[in-house]
Amino acid sequence: MNLQYISDDTGKTTGVFIPISEWNELKSRYKDIEQIDIPKWQLKEARLRLDNHQNHPEQALDFEKAMDDIDKEL
Numbered sequence: 001m002n003l004q005y006i007s008d009d010t011g012k013t014t015g016v017f018i019p020i021s022e023w024n025e026l027k028s029r030y031k032d033i034e035q036i037d038i039p040k041w042q043l044k045e046a047r048l049r050l051d052n053h054q055n056h057p058e059q060a061l062d063f064e065k066a067m068d069d070i071d072k073e074l
Contacts, residue, residue: 006015
């Protein structure tokens with residue numbers, strides 16, 4: 001898949017561009033791809049978590065460090 005990543009002026013990735021031909025192929029392969037029905041409780045929870053992260057980014061864990069910590073506990 002030929003993806004292009006979109007970044008803001010600080011270099012943070014903010015989106016992904018999928019060529020239309022590849023999007024159309026995905027739509028033909030997965031008929032309901034545009035019909036995803038996310039439950040309201042799940043949207044509410046995702047918005048709550050996003051708001052929490054935006055208001056308190058210092059509380060976020062580094063993914064690699066978190067995975068290393070998990071590995072150490074196993």
